[in-house]
Amino acid sequence: xxxxxxxxxxxxxxxxxxxxxxxxxxxxxxxxxxxxxxxxxxxxxxxxxxxxxxxxxxxxxxxxxxxxxxxxxxxxxxxxxxxxxxxxxxxxxxxxxxxxxxxxxxxxxxxxxxxxxxxxxxxxxxxxxxxxxxxxxxxxxxxxxxxxxxxxxxxxxxxxxxxxxxxxxxxxxxxxxxxxxxxxxxxxxxxxxxxxxxxxxxxxxxxxxxxxxxxxxxxxxxxxxxxxxxxxxxxxxxxxxxxxxxxxxxxxxxxxxxxxxxxxxxxxxxxxxxxxxxxxxxxxxxxxxxxxxxxxxxxxxxxxxxxxxxxxxxxxxxxxxxxxxxxxxxxxxxxxxxxxxxxxxxxxxxxxxxxxxxxxxxxxxxxxxxxxxxxxxxxxxxxxxxxxxxxxxxxxxxxxxxxxx
Amino acid sequence: xxxxxxxxxxxxxxxxxxxxxxxxxxxxxxxxxxxxxxxxxxxxxxxxxxxxxxxxxxxxxxxxxxxxxxxxxxxxxxxxxxxxxxxxxxxxxxxxxxxxxxxxxxxxxxxxxxxxxxxxxxxxxxxxxxxxxxxxxxxxxxxxxxxxxxxxxxxxxxxxxxxxxxxxxxxxxxxxxxxxxxxxxxxxxxxxxxxxxxxxxxxxxxxxxxxxxxxxxxxxxxxxxxxxxxxxxxxxxxxxxxxxxxxxxxxxxxxxxxxxxxxxxxxxxxxxxxxxxxxxxxxxxxxxxxxxxxxxxxxxxxxxxxxxxxxxxxxxxxxxxxxxxxxxxxxxxxxxxxxxxxxxxxxxxxxxxxxxxxxxxxxxxxxxxxxxxxxxxxxxxxxxxxxxxxxxxxxxxxxxxxxxx
Numbered sequence: 001x002x003x004x005x006x007x008x009x010x011x012x013x014x015x016x017x018x019x020x021x022x023x024x025x026x027x028x029x030x031x032x033x034x035x036x037x038x039x040x041x042x043x044x045x046x047x048x049x050x051x052x053x054x055x056x057x058x059x060x061x062x063x064x065x066x067x068x069x070x071x072x073x074x075x076x077x078x079x080x081x082x083x084x085x086x087x088x089x090x091x092x093x094x095x096x097x098x099x100x101x102x103x104x105x106x107x108x109x110x111x112x113x114x115x116x117x118x119x120x121x122x123x124x125x126x127x128x129x130x131x132x133x134x135x136x137x138x139x140x141x142x143x144x145x146x147x148x149x150x151x152x153x154x155x156x157x158x159x160x161x162x163x164x165x166x167x168x169x170x171x172x173x174x175x176x177x178x179x180x181x182x183x184x185x186x187x188x189x190x191x192x193x194x195x196x197x198x199x200x201x202x203x204x205x206x207x208x209x210x211x212x213x214x215x216x217x218x219x220x221x222x223x224x225x226x227x228x229x230x231x232x233x234x235x236x237x238x239x240x241x242x243x244x245x246x247x248x249x250x251x252x253x254x255x256x257x258x259x260x261x262x263x264x265x266x267x268x269x270x271x272x273x274x275x276x277x278x279x280x281x282x283x284x285x286x287x288x289x290x291x292x293x294x295x296x297x298x299x300x301x302x303x304x305x306x307x308x309x310x311x312x313x314x315x316x317x318x319x320x321x322x323x324x325x326x327x328x329x330x331x332x333x334x335x336x337x338x339x340x341x342x343x344x345x346x347x348x349x350x351x352x353x354x355x356x357x358x359x360x361x362x363x364x365x366x367x368x369x370x371x372x373x374x375x376x377x378x379x380x381x382x383x384x385x386x387x388x389x390x391x392x393x394x395x396x397x398x399x400x401x402x403x404x405x
Numbered sequence: 406x407x408x409x410x411x412x413x414x415x416x417x418x419x420x421x422x423x424x425x426x427x428x429x430x431x432x433x434x435x436x437x438x439x440x441x442x443x444x445x446x447x448x449x450x451x452x453x454x455x456x457x458x459x460x461x462x463x464x465x466x467x468x469x470x471x472x473x474x475x476x477x478x479x480x481x482x483x484x485x486x487x488x489x490x491x492x493x494x495x496x497x498x499x500x501x502x503x504x505x506x507x508x509x510x511x512x513x514x515x516x517x518x519x520x521x522x523x524x525x526x527x528x529x530x531x532x533x534x535x536x537x538x539x540x541x542x543x544x545x546x547x548x549x550x551x552x553x554x555x556x557x558x559x560x561x562x563x564x565x566x567x568x569x570x571x572x573x574x575x576x577x578x579x580x581x582x583x584x585x586x587x588x589x590x591x592x593x594x595x596x597x598x599x600x601x602x603x604x605x606x607x608x609x610x611x612x613x614x615x616x617x618x619x620x621x622x623x624x625x626x627x628x629x630x631x632x633x634x635x636x637x638x639x640x641x642x643x644x645x646x647x648x649x650x651x652x653x654x655x656x657x658x659x660x661x662x663x664x665x666x667x668x669x670x671x672x673x674x675x676x677x678x679x680x681x682x683x684x685x686x687x688x689x690x691x692x693x694x695x696x697x698x699x700x701x702x703x704x705x706x707x708x709x710x711x712x713x714x715x716x717x718x719x720x721x722x723x724x725x726x727x728x729x730x731x732x733x734x735x736x737x738x739x740x741x742x743x744x745x746x747x748x749x750x751x752x753x754x755x756x757x758x759x760x761x762x763x764x765x766x767x768x769x770x771x772x773x774x775x776x777x778x779x780x781x782x783x784x785x786x787x788x789x790x791x792x793x794x795x796x797x798x799x800x801x802x803x804x805x806x807x808x809x810x
Contacts, residue, residue: 219769
């Protein structure tokens, strides 16, 4: 609630875009809080912040948690911030109990996860894990022409550490679900097994614009009448590939978009997702077959352009099992879940064993100022995170064997 | 082709919007041509021009033909202009042959049929026939704020005659079809029996915008998935009510219209047409029943607002029969046709027996600079018009009985 005051909106949300003065203020607040908890601070060349609590054995790679503290323009208090603050709370708890871990613990705040001001999204974790180069990220500009490099320097977060050089033993990220599944199932903890793969397409149907009154039905080349059949299939296809299939048409542009003119051209987006590469590929095959049939049936030109493809990202089996075991041990209701959205953990999973812990959010609503979550759920998620980190880092002087690294 | 030079576009079309300097130039050209053919000129208070060729009996109401000489912003040479020039050509032909009719003949050029610069469309014939008041028309403004009254005065066509006071014995209008039916059927003359009735609606489907990745199919309230089912039904409904049923969704607006957000709201237009009031009403009933079912099935809010309703306009049976008989007598291939578009004849039919003569246009294309028509078809249409007018006006000294009035 204290962090949420920085960039607070009248409707109860937060507007704190990456690399703004408000982002600097939040970063400064986080670092001060980390220092007050006895943590050491490192900032890398893309502005990622790492707060380290020393372990008994400084040669072990750290067990890392974290998320992001930038928000959407009309974002909520919990998206990202929860994961960072849960990490901070764990350190404070260990301090209070005088518990020392074998491996060091770290709390990461990744730069520009949201991508609202600068693309690509998940920028800090993406550079950290080599998904794209730092120069590409540096050259990204906001709508007023300011670059990431200049804004990092301006707010004082252009660090010295080379992003890829930072070791990670393993990684856990706690996050609100941003969907309705946990709430609908009345479960406190989502044991996230991985993220959905995604295929994005742009589809264009070209017919012939003509007069809505003078053109008989049989003479029409109505681009929208064909496009709506494909839009229906995008949804039907996902429903056939339950439970994790998703099919969405989010964007539609009709030309000339006039009440009494039969549409001559319709452009629309198609978004397919599923949990395994095999299922996602099968959806791709079925969608293309449907469109081929539709092209033959209608005689209209239909172009399909693949614009993005991210394969599913399964998290580390051992990390997933740890989350599940700790949720059970602590007596929280839990279920396996899958993430449909992007998270820093997806990139970190490329360089270290990783998993995520979901907690419910009210109505499944996120990226919205009314985003909300139950304190008891947030506490449960932080407790699961604590025990996962202790399990992996090992407790100095206990019989548990450190397993991190 | 001479008239088409006024406002000619590089692509071979005409851009001559109502009450512009180009419209004045075209009106001046037409009046000069009428005077050269010995015709008297009257202009009424809404700028309608009537060119009169005297008959033997000045007490008989005139047999009138005509159309309009304003065009769309990217219009063609033939829409409207053909009907006015066919009337002028008929007078020249009668002059050449020294034929005098019993009743007078008139050629009307109605003001602002297209409605591109000022609404309502079919303004001159609408005021003439009392569809709406002259003050309503006078107050119409273009996008720069200029009014019809001021522009009529500026170009010198604010006449003195009260529009409703002008007598019309009967009315024939020759026009390009602006659709593909005659060309597809390889017929030269369309005997127009009337115009389609029309019902326009705005439909709004309200769901819940949510994340395309994190929201499972069963949890969605996807406004577009419901809207596309209704859009499909608009087309299917019209196909069930062949041959004259028409169903068009021309306009679609999706909110927030973002690739990875499930649409929360979709607004779209629905345009239904048919040849009889009974069929059009039946289509209305079926559409509303489908939407009621869809509302129950989906649980989403669906609003339907009726925004326009014009009942079908059947033309005068005797005038239709005259067109059909003259086409047959002259040996032209012909068929019954129905007009799906608005024409001045629809308003004139409210105050006098009326019918229309269609000729094919290339590819059915109109309201486009590439609009085109075969000279032989244009000649055939003018010949049918000539014989219809002679039939109704009667030829002085012949055995034919004048039937106009």
